[in-house]
Amino acid sequence: MNSKHPVEAEELQAYLDNELARARRLAIEQHVAACVDCRRLLDDLRAVSARLQAWQVEPAPPHLKPPAFEATAQRVRIRPRLTWRWVAAFGGAAAAVLLIVAVSIPDSLRSRHMTAPPPPPAEVGKKEDRRAPAATPASDMASGIARLRRAEKPAESKDEVGEMNRMAEYAAEAERGREGSLAVAKSAVAQQMIAQEVSLTLMVKDFDKGKRELLAAVEQAGGYIANAASAETPNQPRRADFVVRVPVPQLNAVLEAARGLGRVTYEQQAGEEVTAQYVDLQARLKNARATEQRLVHVLAERTGKVRDILEVEREIARVRQEIERMEAQRKHLENRVALATLSVALVEEFEAKLAPAPVGTGTQLKNALVEGIQNFVGMFVGLALFFARYGLHLLFWGGLGWLGGRAIWIRLRPRLWPAV
Amino acid sequence: MRPQTDEELMLAFKGGDAGAYEELFARYKNAIYGYVRRRLNDPGRAEELTQDVFLALVERRNGYEVRAGFRTYLYRIALYRLASELRRRPLAEAAADPPEARMEPETVVQVREALAKLDDEHRDVLILREYQQLSYAEIADVLNIPVGTVRSRLFRAKLALKELLLGERPVVPGLPGQQAGSA
Numbered sequence: 001m002n003s004k005h006p007v008e009a010e011e012l013q014a015y016l017d018n019e020l021a022r023a024r025r026l027a028i029e030q031h032v033a034a035c036v037d038c039r040r041l042l043d044d045l046r047a048v049s050a051r052l053q054a055w056q057v058e059p060a061p062p063h064l065k066p067p068a069f070e071a072t073a074q075r076v077r078i079r080p081r082l083t084w085r086w087v088a089a090f091g092g093a094a095a096a097v098l099l100i101v102a103v104s105i106p107d108s109l110r111s112r113h114m115t116a117p118p119p120p121p122a123e124v125g126k127k128e129d130r131r132a133p134a135a136t137p138a139s140d141m142a143s144g145i146a147r148l149r150r151a152e153k154p155a156e157s158k159d160e161v162g163e164m165n166r167m168a169e170y171a172a173e174a175e176r177g178r179e180g181s182l183a184v185a186k187s188a189v190a191q192q193m194i195a196q197e198v199s200l201t202l203m204v205k206d207f208d209k210g211k212r213e214l215l216a217a218v219e220q221a222g223g224y225i226a227n228a229a230s231a232e233t234p235n236q237p238r239r240a241d242f243v244v245r246v247p248v249p250q251l252n253a254v255l256e257a258a259r260g261l262g263r264v265t266y267e268q269q270a271g272e273e274v275t276a277q278y279v280d281l282q283a284r285l286k287n288a289r290a291t292e293q294r295l296v297h298v299l300a301e302r303t304g305k306v307r308d309i310l311e312v313e314r315e316i317a318r319v320r321q322e323i324e325r326m327e328a329q330r331k332h333l334e335n336r337v338a339l340a341t342l343s344v345a346l347v348e349e350f351e352a353k354l355a356p357a358p359v360g361t362g363t364q365l366k367n368a369l370v371e372g373i374q375n376f377v378g379m380f381v382g383l384a385l386f387f388a389r390y391g392l393h394l395l396f397w398g399g400l401g402w403l404g405g406r407a408i409w410i411r412l413r414p415r416l417w418p419a420v
Numbered sequence: 421m422r423p424q425t426d427e428e429l430m431l432a433f434k435g436g437d438a439g440a441y442e443e444l445f446a447r448y449k450n451a452i453y454g455y456v457r458r459r460l461n462d463p464g465r466a467e468e469l470t471q472d473v474f475l476a477l478v479e480r481r482n483g484y485e486v487r488a489g490f491r492t493y494l495y496r497i498a499l500y501r502l503a504s505e506l507r508r509r510p511l512a513e514a515a516a517d518p519p520e521a522r523m524e525p526e527t528v529v530q531v532r533e534a535l536a537k538l539d540d541e542h543r544d545v546l547i548l549r550e551y552q553q554l555s556y557a558e559i560a561d562v563l564n565i566p567v568g569t570v571r572s573r574l575f576r577a578k579l580a581l582k583e584l585l586l587g588e589r590p591v592v593p594g595l596p597g598q599q600a601g602s603a
Contacts, residue, residue, distance in 0.1 A: 010575040017549065019556045019571070044588075048581045052550050055531040060453035064467055066445035067475045306475050 005038060007031050012042050016049070067306035193278050194271040195336035196248060198255065199343045204262035207238050207348035214242065214344060217257035221250035223339070238348040245339040258344055265347075278333050285326045292319045426490035434481045444490070445474055452498050455552055459502050461532070469505060473498045492561040495554065499544070499562060534584035542577035549574055 007028050014020050015028045032038050204210035218225065223246030230240040246254050295316045299309065359367075387394075424432070424440070426447065432440035452473050457466035476497045484493060524532075535543055544563060548554045549570075556574075560567045582588065 010571050013575045013578055014556070014571050017556070017574075044582050044586070045578050048578050048585060049550060051527065051585045052531055052546075052581070054525070054527040055458070055535075057454050057457045058463075060449045060470060061463075061467060064449060064453065064470060066442055066449075067471050067478060305471065306478050309475065 005031070005035065007038065009038075009041065012038060013045055016042065016045055065305075067309075192273055193275045193333070193337045194273050195333075196251065196340040197270045197272070197343075198251070198340060199266065199268040199345075200255070200258055200264065201266035201345040201347065202258065202262045203265050203347050203349055205349050207240070207346065210261045210346050211240055213261055214258055214346065217254050218244045218246060218342075221246045221254045223247065223250065223254065223342075226341070240346045242342075242344045242346070244342045244344065246342055248338060248340050251340040251342070254342060258342075261346070262349075266345075274333050274337065278330070281326055281330050281333065285323065285330065288319055288323045288326065292316060292323060295319065427486055430481075430484055430490045430493075431486060434484055441478070444477075448491075448494055449474075451552060452494065455495070455498055455547065456502055458535075458547055458551060460505070465505070469498075469501055472501050476501065489558065489561065491554070492558050495548065495552070495558075495562045530585060534581055537584060538577055538580060542573050542580065545570055545573040546577040546581070 011020065011024070011028060012032075015025060020028070032042055202210065215225070223244050225242060225244050227243040228240070230238070232238050244254075295312055299312050299316065424443075426444065429437075429440040429444050433444065449470060453466055453470045456469045456473070457463060460466050460469065473494065477494065480497070484490075535546070538546065541563075545559055548559045548562060549556075554562065556567050556570045559570045563570070
């Protein structure tokens with residue numbers, strides 16, 4: 001803006017777009033009427049707008065419908081575009097599967113040869129399902145957890161490779177089916193997983209000392225008390241029941257300590273093999289994770305309708321719930337394998353004691369007298385309460401009955417005794 | 421009965437009125453489709469992105485507040501979706517000639533190519549004003565810039581297009597020279 005052009009050039013465009021206040025519009029109109037340059041610029045701007053209007057696009061296609069926001073059973077467009085990424089992903093998946101099979105088969109064969117036969121069952125106990133190794137070396141007793149963590153590592157490292165490989169792995173696994181992934185997982189878990197449970201009943205002379213020493217042994221072994229209950233009844237031996245969880249490597253030490261507390265009257269050891277259960281769980285977990293990844297990918301690349309998106313999100317939530325449930329099961333299994341369950345019943349050796357002295361005769365008489373007075377007073381109180389509660393009823397119904405009976409008596413008496 | 425404003429419809433939709441939502445879609449489907457269609461040059465993808473914009477509207481309906489104009493709200497969503505799409509998609513691919521380009525008149529091709537030469541900030545303002553007919557205040561709201569910036573960007577874009585389309589460098593009165601908005 002200057003003395004020759006009292007309007008800014010930009011204002012001419014705003015004038016064309018009707019974006020100026022009325023006073024400013026009038027000022028520009030006056031100036032343009034007198035200024036050839038500004039009039040020419042205004043014409044140029046109009047001409048550009050006119051040229052721009054040459055490019056008109058077609059209206060939205062009639063089949064374009066609003067994305068519905070209510071959920072339906074239709075699915076989003078799952079079929080991805082076949083690009084080089086997908087081709088590479090499938091290729092990568094096939095290579096990964098070959099690699100896993102090549103690595104895992106020799107491992108599983110080797111582990112089968114090296115696995116020692118299970119030790120013979122223990123002699124004590126009435127029932128014995130499967131005796132766990134009695135004195136397992138500590139290195140071996142790093143137990144299922146460490147072994148399984150090692151076994152899982154290949155899968156986790158694959159996860160870290162990236163989205164593409166995960167998708168490729170899933171695609172390949174889907175083709176192989178669940179059985180295939182089960183086989184891979186089985187080969188990864190070379191060692192048996194055994195959940196050990198021991199039950200022990202001990203007869204102890206010094207009950208309190210026995211309890212203290214048992215709990216100290218558990219604490220020293222790094223275990224914990226899962227449940228404790230004790231009962232004390234007069235003229236009965238005291239009894240305490242404990243359920244403790246101790247690390248498998250320390251189980252034998254705790255058992256030895258417990259046996260030393262007194263006389264063992266019952267012992268049972270059982271080992272439940274959960275290897276197959278664990279392997280199956282791992283395979284299902286892996287498949288569920290792959291499914292989740294795929295759904296997340298589908299959601300990220302979504303091009304479908306709202307209902308389809310909602311359907312995918314619901315499916316993701318369901319799969320996530322399933323994964324968390326299986327994770328919990330897996331942790332539970334690992335916990336059962338890593339910590340043995342030891343149920344100990346401590347029973348005191350019963351010593352009969354003299355019964356307390358009986359109550360004196362005078363006291364008995366006094367007690368009888370007090371009881372008699374209480375009963376006597378109680379009878380009158382009970383009667384008073386009865387009449388207070390039901391007196392009106394009795395009067396009403398009794399009066400009614402008496403009147404009815406009297407009327408009947410008056411009618412019948414002449415017939416029954418006419419001579420009277 | 422008085423036709424409901426966009427804002428009233430949006431509030432009704434926020435309250436769960438499916439009819440209001442369909443009405444809004446009917447009012448704006450062509451506008452949004454045209455907007456993304458001009459930026460993408462791909463009818464199929466423009467169609468999908470239009471659905472995406474309304475999908476986002478559904479998802480964000482609870483976040484809508486009455487003080488925001490519905491039109492600017494919707495265009496802001498479209499702008500973000502477009503930006504996201506263009507980030508994922510190479511610009512060259514997006515700006516490539518559409519299949520029907522061979523059938524287009526020369527003037528249309530010239531306009532499309534001239535717009536492609538503008539930088540984003542000038543092109544956005546120009547398209548929102550010239551084709552979508554948004555006011556300066558609305559454009560400022562959509563792009564989150566001052567109204568004065570909208571005015572200057574639009575003016576510069578027009579000057580650049582004048583040179584690109586008409587082959588003449590425009591003379592701006594009172595200015596010794598001017599910066600064109602061409603990229």
